[in-house]
Amino acid sequence: xxxxxxxxxxxxxxxxxxxxxxxxxxxxxxxxxxxxxxxxxxxxxxxxxxxxxxxxxxxxxxxxxxxxxxxxxxxxxxxxxxxxxxxxxxxxxxxxxxxxxxxxxxxxxxxxxxxxxxxxxxxxxxxxxxxxxxxxxxxxxxxxxxxxxxxxxxxxxxxxxxxxxxxxxxxxxxxxxxxxxxxxxxxxxxxxxxxxxxxxxxxxxxxxxxxxxxxxxxxxxxxxxxx
Amino acid sequence: xxxxxxxxxxxxxxxxxxxxxxxxxxxxxxxxxxxxxxxxxxxxxxxxxxxxxxxxxxxxxxxxxxxxxxxxxxxxxxxxxxxxxxxxxxxxxxxxxxxxxxxxxxxxxxxxxxxxxxxxxxxxxxxxxxxxxxxxxxxxxxxxxxxxxxxxxxxxxxxxxxxxxxxxxxxxxxxxxxxxxxxxxxxxxxxxxxxxxxxxxxxxxxxxxxxxxxxxxxxxxxxxxxx
Numbered sequence: 001x002x003x004x005x006x007x008x009x010x011x012x013x014x015x016x017x018x019x020x021x022x023x024x025x026x027x028x029x030x031x032x033x034x035x036x037x038x039x040x041x042x043x044x045x046x047x048x049x050x051x052x053x054x055x056x057x058x059x060x061x062x063x064x065x066x067x068x069x070x071x072x073x074x075x076x077x078x079x080x081x082x083x084x085x086x087x088x089x090x091x092x093x094x095x096x097x098x099x100x101x102x103x104x105x106x107x108x109x110x111x112x113x114x115x116x117x118x119x120x121x122x123x124x125x126x127x128x129x130x131x132x133x134x135x136x137x138x139x140x141x142x143x144x145x146x147x148x149x150x151x152x153x154x155x156x157x158x159x160x161x162x163x164x165x166x167x168x169x170x171x172x173x174x175x176x177x178x179x180x181x182x183x184x185x186x187x188x189x190x191x192x193x194x195x196x197x198x199x200x201x202x203x204x205x206x207x208x209x210x211x212x213x214x215x216x217x218x219x220x221x222x223x224x225x226x227x
Numbered sequence: 228x229x230x231x232x233x234x235x236x237x238x239x240x241x242x243x244x245x246x247x248x249x250x251x252x253x254x255x256x257x258x259x260x261x262x263x264x265x266x267x268x269x270x271x272x273x274x275x276x277x278x279x280x281x282x283x284x285x286x287x288x289x290x291x292x293x294x295x296x297x298x299x300x301x302x303x304x305x306x307x308x309x310x311x312x313x314x315x316x317x318x319x320x321x322x323x324x325x326x327x328x329x330x331x332x333x334x335x336x337x338x339x340x341x342x343x344x345x346x347x348x349x350x351x352x353x354x355x356x357x358x359x360x361x362x363x364x365x366x367x368x369x370x371x372x373x374x375x376x377x378x379x380x381x382x383x384x385x386x387x388x389x390x391x392x393x394x395x396x397x398x399x400x401x402x403x404x405x406x407x408x409x410x411x412x413x414x415x416x417x418x419x420x421x422x423x424x425x426x427x428x429x430x431x432x433x434x435x436x437x438x439x440x441x442x443x444x445x446x447x448x449x450x451x452x453x454x
Binding site (some may be wrong): 065087088089090091092093094096097098099101102105106134136162163164166167170171174175180182192 | 311312315316317318319320321322323324325326328329331332333337348390393394397398402403407409442
């Protein structure tokens with residue numbers, strides 16, 4: 001077994017939840033590559049492979065180590081060109097960056113505001129202390145302040161998907177008739193929300209929920225098995 | 228001269244303003260194709276080329292007629308494959324649809340709310356009557372109701388570009404180091420706003436304003452000459 005993916009988990013290693021790591025899991029499955037996922041606690045990540053990266057995902061493929069989900073996708077595309085493409089060419093590669101920016105600007109803060117206390121509850125004690133300190137510093141307020149606003153964030157959540165919902169009237173995936181890495185970029189955000197809170201907080205008839213369901217079904221339902 | 232582009236104008240034919248037609252103008256320039264632009268008033272469009280389409284752009288290339296800006300881009304890419312690519316391959320083609328959905332869901336209603344009375348003022352009397360009736364029906368209120376909310380819409384406008392602004396920290400264009408059709412899709416919305424209101428309503432230091440400026444400079448400053 002040559003490929004190892006270091007990802008992120010809380011107290012239970014069977015429930016990896018990082019959006020960026022899920023992008024990589026789906027990219028590896030898309031390429032049909034065998035790999036072993038090695039979920040790590042937040043405070044264990046700096047020790048992985050001799051401290052190569054402070055953040056996951058970290059991919060080890062033989063002697064090559066790559067971190068950052070987009071860089072890993074680029075690496076996989078260049079290294080395994082005979083496997084199904086993640087980008088569909090150079091234009092797909094650069095425009096996937098726009099989708100990445102969409103996920104980061106439109107979805108990630110919304111998921112954070114909904115899930116932050118759920119995430120905290122999933123962690124072991126050492127990680128809980130790290131998570132509280134780093135997130136409270138980054139967000140400028142106590143984690144508990146997000147409890148009161150959670151319902152309003154959930155109510156506002158479906159609207160964040162207006163662009164994707166509009167697109168799905170035309171095509172089944174961002175990649176057209178079948179998914180590309182761009183699909184996994186946005187999938188990651190919803191899988192993060194699903195694993196940490198138990199729901200994607202979208203109405204079941206929403207085309208975005210249908211798209212997400214189709215992605216959960218891919219690759220023997222790999223992503224659906226984690227909940 | 229074989230290519231004719233039918234576009235949209237008000238009382239002055241020298242000031243075509245449709246966002247979708249601007250996408251096509253830039254796509255034709257990108258391909259380095261000679262063309263004649265034939266701007267039409269709203270109520271003249273149904274008479275173009277024997278009534279082939281109710282909406283512009285309409286492209287006539289020899290015996291071929293194509294309408295819809297995206298379909299025209301696909302036609303140009305297929306018909307002139309040796310010219311610079313508008314999509315950078317199949318993946319770029321499908322992901323440009325996501326950018327199109329982004330423009331339609333995030334930007335077009337915002338521009339409409341800011342510019343609607345400016346557009347009305349640009350039109351001849353017959354078109355003014357058509358425009359008022361069709362837009363008031365579509366939007367559910369008198370054009371004059373948008374006057375009171377215009378300043379608030381302008382204040383909220385820069386935030387609509389959060390995704391593009393985030394991307395532009397990484398790369399000069401959606402297309403990477405040089406523009407693709409995806410750039411022209413979002414350019415069209417801002418050019419529509421610029422021609423109809425005289426401003427793009429973004430701070431001059433905004434990276435999005437810088438990107439728009441670079442696009443205005445392209446092709447001998449073609450788009451900048453219309454104001």
